[in-house]
Amino acid sequence: MPKDARNQSPELDPVIHPINRLRICATLYSAGATDDRQMKYSTLAELTGLPADTLSKQLKHLEGCGYISRAREYGSTRAKDTVWVTLTEAGAQAYVQHVEALKAMTEGL
Template sequence: MTPRAGELDPVIHAQARLRVVSTLASLSAGDQIAFTRLQKLLDMTPGNLITHLRKLETSEYITSVKRGSATYLTLTTRGRSAFEEYVSTLRSLLEPAVGPEDASDPEGTRP
């Protein structure tokens, strides 16, 4: 499901999936994380995490590979692009309330 311009991607917007995608996006492109490691990082039950991973995999935002007894997850190029678009859309929606991002003060420390 591709969101219309100016709309947040409903696949990513669910809180648990946003946490999953943002965690995977923090890895370098092509890097993988073990299911158990992701589960611990996000403090999610296996069943809950699996449910959200299935939705992300169906949308082709992630891939999973089983090696031995471990499953490894990777954010796809499509998933990374969708996340970047999500962040961009969210920023544009929030800008009227918080003002434009000040590139000279990225931490927002100046009054």
């Protein structure tokens, strides 16, 4: 291994790094809510412990970066709508790389 390669640590993803976004990505990833599988917004809010306004703001940012996608299933009233959240393939890859970078940092690489 070249000397320079040992001194380079994997990069943290600045999109995922803030704790609330990391919590969201970790929850979706660990639940398997990627590409073909989805998680209800209400379930995601419950599992992350984030208030609705915070969760919505963070999802908007993640969606703008292409890391998650959202779909709305319309009910008879807006209160009965269901929002589904999915970690995209790009989001899942970014999350895995971010976790690997954190592991490398903690192992002193």
